[in-house]
Amino acid sequence: MSYTALYRKFRPNVFAGVVGQDHIVKTLKNQMKTGRVSHAYLFCGTRGTGKTSTAKIFARAINCLHPTEDGEPCNECKVCQDILAGRSVNVMEIDAASNNSVDNIREIREEVKYPPTEGTFKVYIIDEVHMLSNSAFNALLKTLEEPPAHVIFILATTDPQKVPATILSRCQRFDFRRITADDIAHTLMKYLNEEGLAATEDALRYVAQLADGSLRDSLSILDQCLAFYSGEEVTLEKVQDVVGAVDKTVFFDMTEALKQKDAAKAMELVEEMLLAGRDVKQFVTELLVHLRNLLVTSTVPDNARILDLSAENAARLQQQAKGLSPAELTYWIGRFSGLQNDMKYASNERILLEVEILRLCSTWADTDLTALAARLAGLERKVAEGVTVTVTEQVSDGAVKKEKPKAKRKPPALPEDKENLQKEWPLLRNEIGDPILKSKLSRVEIGFKEDDNVYLVCEYGALADMVQKYLPQITEELEKATGKTFQLQTLEKAAYDQWREPIMARRKKQLLMKTTPNGQAS
Secondary structure: OOOOOHHHHHOOOHHOOOOOOHHHHHHHHHHHHHHHOOOOEEEEEEOOOOHHHHHHHHHHHHOOOOOOOOOOOOOOHHHHHHHOOOOOOOOEEEEOOOOOOOOHHHHHHHHHOOOOOOOOOOOEEEOHHHHOOOHHHHHHHHHHHHOOOOOOEEEOOOHHHHHHHHHHHOEEEOOOOEEEEEHHHHHHHHHHHHHOEOOHHHHHHHHHOOOOOOOOHHHHHHHHHHHHHOOOOOOOHHHHHHHOOOOOOHHHHHHHHHHOOOOHHHHHHHHHHHHHOOOOHHHHHHHHHHHHHHHHHHHHOOHHHOOOOOOHHHHHHHHOOOOOOOOHHHHHHHHHHHHHHHHHOOOHHHHHHHHHHHHHHOOOOEEEEHHHHHHHHHHHHHHHHOOOOOOOOOOOOOOOEEOOOOOOOOOOEEEEHHHHHHHHHHHHHHOOOOOOHHHHHHEEEEEEEOOEEEEEEEHHHHHHHHHHHHHHHHHHHHHHOOOOOOOOEEEEEEHHHHHHHHHHHHHHHHHHHHHHHHOOOO
């Protein structure tokens, strides 16, 4: 006999089995009791929250020959059995991702004319409805607004923003909430007891946190762990081995290393993590969650409900958060969020992670306001701890170092220097040693206006904001390469093109008038 995945085996067959959606279940039951069933519903919510399961239960409940007093389907009559077996012609589940054309909707419009062969209603469950084409949505409008009395539409989607307003206005909308980690953990424990399998409480809670509000995702992760450790009790360490995660202790240790600017300790932690075969992206993702939890702990007094952590982890977070400022945590979160985005396009994720850690453990890498605020908060913390920090000295890794005298500025660039910079820019940007900065500058070109500035023309606005933070570093690199000082500014390409087009058109017109007889354009 073929194996049935847990998320399929434990798909709920009654409303009572739907986890974490009591507000929707109660409304649907009351509608059936009072005879106020609508002709069209829109079920919205993230993956694995019970949208399709609830739609199928509702389809059986309104057609059941012997429903319970509480509004549940009996699942024993012929109608319920046919729907459960998928052989009923009165309940049709349609995948809009693969049936998204006008022709598919026309077929539905022809079918709704005929009454159900058994039961009371014909129910159309259209899953991932946002995948329908615009023409298909338009073809569905009239039928959805005034369907025959025996037809009910249930539209399910994970992206309601893509559903046209004309469709939304014709449906009763129900938003499925993310399921809490506690509810998921309790449900998983119940399922395991039914299967005669064992798992520790902290393992199930960790699975629930990884699922991010999706019961189906948690069942898939648990299924994978049970298959890997067949016949054994599932523990936290075993779950971490399967998903490539690391023990939470490493996040406390990494945060402490960043706090003390201990680059050697931080690099050692990265090495241990990689030798254990852990995934770099997963490490950065969970480190971000840890930093976020520290920030919430240090700024929100009553945070137990927000964090949703065990008492042991909450107490440990509280202890570490006392020695960190919100400015430092906010800065680190911003840096690692940017790193997470850069990793999508990187061939060697380890190098990016190590460079970022070394940057955060230094006192010179960043000079923007956020970095300065974080450094100031760190100095204030050291002063509070009794470490003496003078104006002309900085404490770094326990050693006192004097500031180096500022280098003399190079002479300002002349117009011909700017033109040479524009020509040599592809070579100059490739010689920059910082891999993160180099990747950003690959989408930046050199432009000029009628002032003395050199404009770094960026492909999009967010890139211009990121490059703005590196202007001192870029200026220094260009000084070393050219021996000249450039006044740099960042500018979005769309804004630069908007300024440049009328200028170029005017110059073209002037050139044309010079080349025609009597100075008149032909």
